[in-house]
Amino acid sequence: MEFLTILYFVYTFVAFYFLTIYIMTYFQNRKAMYETIEPDKIRSLSMVIPCFNEAKSIGKNIEAFLNSDYNGLKKLIIVDDCSTDNSYEIIKQYAKKYSKVIALQTPKNTGNAAGAKNFGIKYVKTELIGFSDADSLPNKNAISKMVGAFNDSKVGGITSRVFVNNPKNYLSRIQAIEYKIIAFTRKLLEFLDAIYVTNGPLSLYRKKAFDQTGGFDTNNLTEDIELTWHLVEKGWQVKMSIPAIVRSYVPITIKTWFHQRIRWNVGGIQTIAKYRKQFLGTGMLGLFIMPFFALSWFLGLTGLVFLGYRIINYIMVRFLVAKYSVAAQVALISMDEFTVNPSILFIFGIVLFSLGLAYTITALTYSKESGWIIGHSIRDIFIYSFFYLLMYPPLLIVSFYKYLRGYNTW
């Protein structure tokens, strides 16, 4: 058997395995997907919201939290990271008007969200602590849907489901699909105790658990991933609430999208590097989360190499055939070159793709906001499945390169 054939089989096997895990987990837990646990008592909560040049959105963010139906929300600590616009003025106006709102400003710009969050943490005295981004808008009942998870004393954190607030152009509409699939997958991972990130737009933590981590790692570009791994490493469970919805803005230009994804990937690599000694160790961090991360990257990269090799080879041969055919005055193509006799590799690929598509549609059906069954156009799903996902591996390669070069900027 050829090396490429073996590589292809390894690739499809790993991909099949992941899909099977998801499918089995889904069927075993589908009734619990939307489950909300009623809190056994009111737990006090402080929200910490870092803000840097968010004058346009910070007001809406504060109001969304002030409208929350959760009675235990005691403080809204808004940390301005020395914005150059009038964000801090707006925050102070809200602080004057509402006693819950506390306006803080860092002595100097910390350069990342982790720094501002760590600054705000010092003012938290409640049983729970939560974080949100200044441009995120939680639903009125989002916090209420999450806090019940803390009835279980082993739960250290819970995250929410993010919907895209600005699906205006192609890129943002595709991201809207992506975010729903991420949320659906994250919920499935919860059933395996394998949630690897608590998102920035809205996540809550038990203060006692949070303190054990020592706060956010300011050297990590994805402080939320790092914090989650830290919690899991300390033995805490992390949950995800599908009914807790928060809306957030996503990049609408390729440039800002690319920059965001590079930051996410480099942050992921930084986190893997930091926790590398846990690999295949005890607990779900070492047994599943890290291998899952590593194998996902393996899948992406081998897929890219495999596809790239085939496409480049095909193009080169076709180019040379065309060149020689013109010189020899023969037909560029002949019907004999087209055969409809699929190989087993092709059949495996089709089955894998069909399963992946079925998974995407199931995830979207579960997450639909409005409209018909799926809530997204077939065209957008097509673009997501055939083009958008293909961008992941090249991004990963660029991120590896940037990581090795010491990339560490927001």
Added chain:
Amino acid sequence: MLKSKKNVLWEALVVTIVIFLAGLFLGMLLETSNSVEVSNLYTQSEISLTDAMTTLRLTEDSDFNCDVIKQGNIDFANRIYEEAKTLEKYEESGKLTDSIKLFHKKYDLLRTLLWTSNQKSLERCENYDLLVYLYEYNSEDNGKKALQNVWSKILLDVKQQNEDILLLPIAADQELTSLDLLMSEYGITQLPALVINNEQVLYEIENQNQIQTLLD
């Protein structure tokens, strides 16, 4: 708790292995079925070749009509050419077993036999031309692959324009002793190569007209 989580991972692994093995088994069945079809075609070809060779042997000792020899050879060559296309179709989809590749080798041996058996009759009968196209089967060189693709098309065009041509495409890198001996007899050192009427060896073909001129 961890134990129950691990169970899904093991269960999924077992399910994946079972599905994967079932898929591989299905693939092998498919390829075996293709091999059986090619095997049946090959048996027919073997019979035809034996018939053609017996005819040639008879002509060596008697005054047989050259038209009979020509037609027998060309019909047989055409037949194995068509079978080769079927073989090629299955060959591209054969990823698990080498059975189809072995059939390719057997067909190359058949064509080599036809080539050798035509050496004497070609001297006696001048009513047909013999083109032996020797190519590299296992080439990884894209340039060579493209070149061979174009050579095939040129030679097919030549054959389609002239019915009195016996065209024998043979993969020359199949480690067949008889073929290697024949190649060294003609001093063939590189591939692709075209042997015209057992007299001339070409390593470069410009176009169809060049071959047509040589045949005329």
